[in-house]
Amino acid sequence: xxxxxYVEDSKREEKYREMERLGQELKVPVPGxxxxxxxxxxxxxxxxxxxxxxxxxxRNAYNWFFTMATTTKVLGSSFSxxxxxxxxxxxxxxxxxxxxxxxxxxxxxxxxxxxxxGIVVGSxxxxxxxxxxxxxSLIANGTGAGQLTYQIGGSPSVTxxxxxxxxxxxxxxxxxxxxxxxxxxxxxxxxxxxxxAFAYTSTLYVLVSRDVLASTLNVPDTGQLKVTYTINMTYPx
Numbered sequence: 067x068x069x070x071x072y073v074e075d076s077k078r079e080e081k082y083r084e085m086e087r088l089g090q091e092l093k094v095p096v097p098g099x100x101x102x103x104x105x106x107x108x109x110x111x112x113x114x115x116x117x118x119x120x121x122x123x124x125r126n127a128y129n130w131f132f133t134m135a136t137t138t139k140v141l142g143s144s145f146s147x148x149x150x151x152x153x154x155x156x157x158x159x160x161x162x163x164x165x166x167x168x169x170x171x172x173x174x175x176x177x178x179x180x181x182x183x184g185i186v187v188g189s190x191x192x193x194x195x196x197x198x199x200x201x202x203s204l205i206a207n208g209t210g211a212g213q214l215t216y217q218i219g220g221s222p223s224v225t226x227x228x229x230x231x232x233x234x235x236x237x238x239x240x241x242x243x244x245x246x247x248x249x250x251x252x253x254x255x256x257x258x259x260x261x262x263a264f265a266y267t268s269t270l271y272v273l274v275s276r277d278v279l280a281s282t283l284n285v286p287d288t289g290q291l292k293v294t295y296t297i298n299m300t301y302p303x
Contacts, residue, residue, distance in 0.1 A: 070102060073116045073280065082119065086300065093302040099123070100296040101254060101277060108288030120277050120295070122194045126152055127274035130258075145197060153199040155182070155257060155271045173258035174237050174295075176219040181207040183259040183271045184219040185239040185293050191252040191278055199273050201255045205241075214241040214249060214291065234298040241291040251283040254293055 074082075082098075089096035099120035107113050129150050133140060140161045142149025151161045176184030181204065189212070190202020207216045217240040224235045237256075243249050256275040285291045 070104075070115045070117050073118050079119075090300065090302060095300055095302060098296075098298045098300075099275070100298075102294040102296070103251075103254070103279075103283065104292040104294075105283055105285055106290040106292070107286050110290075113286075113289075114283060118277075118280075120275055122198075122275050122277050124195075124199070124274060124276065125197050126199065126272050130272075130274065145199070152260075152270065152272050153197075155200040155273055157199065158270075160270065172221060173260055174219060174256060175221060176216070176239075176259070178218040179207050179216060181205070181216050183257040184216075185237060185295055186216075186255045186257055187214070187241060187251050187291065187293065188253040188255065189250050191282075194276060194278050198276050201253050201273070201276060203253075205249065205251075209244040211245055211247065212249060213245050214243055214285070216241055230300060231303065232298050232300040234296055237295040237297075239293050241285070241293070243285045243287055243289050243291070245287065247287055249285045251279065251285060251291065253278050254295075256295055 086096045086098070100117060101120050102117040103115070104112055105114040125145065129140075129152060132138075133150055138150065140150055140152060142151045142161050143159075145151050145153040145159045149161070151159050153159050174184050176182070186201060186204060188201035188204045192202035206213050209215060219237065219239045222235040222237050224233065226233055254277050255273055257271050257273050260270045260272055283291075
């Protein structure tokens with residue numbers, strides 16, 4: 067079993083670690099987010115693996131965090147500075163609901179064959195955008211040309227590391243390539259399946275993170291892609 071190389075830029079990683087150190091010193095914990103991506107050939111041999119930080123929580127995510135923490139309504143009329151709105155993956159801007167995101171199931175737990183939410187992948191390479199609300203070019207579920215078969219997204223595995231005082235939640239999803247040709251992966255996203263408004267009257271698909279990979283990954287025909295998304299929090303002593 068080969069080790070998973072960590073590919074974060076060393077200078078940027080140094081800044082992350084300093085931010086995390088200051089968070090511990092000041093008793094303001096800094097959450098972490100990581101992507102691990104593995105590619106397997108048709109004989110289940112792992113032909114690529116890397117781990118990196120996820121850099122791209124977007125406006126949707128921060129509006130979600132704020133409104134949940136403050137139990138305030140979604141406010142405003144546009145998806146921009148000064149507005150507490152959500153923009154769905156179909157481009158709709160939502161506001162004026164009872165609460166930002168209240169959900170009754172794990173928001174990233176998608177069934178097999180579902181590419182609307184959960185961990186999703188795409189072939190587009192548009193630059194990351196704080197106001198982004200969808201993948202640049204989502205790869206659809208299926209077995210046709212350019213499609214991947216989306217497997218069920220497993221329930222998160224939550225662990226506690228006592229020495230470091232860290233909780234971690236791991237989300238994993240597999241994608242099978244039965245398209246008859248190689249498929250290029252350039253972007254990875256995390257889309258939540260949310261209910262907002264009183265009595266769960268609205269169902270929305272909301273992108274909260276999108277990462278563009280440093281280089282294109284090719285998933286060979288009959289091969290498989292595995293994406294692990296880790297969110298952690300180190301608590302102060």
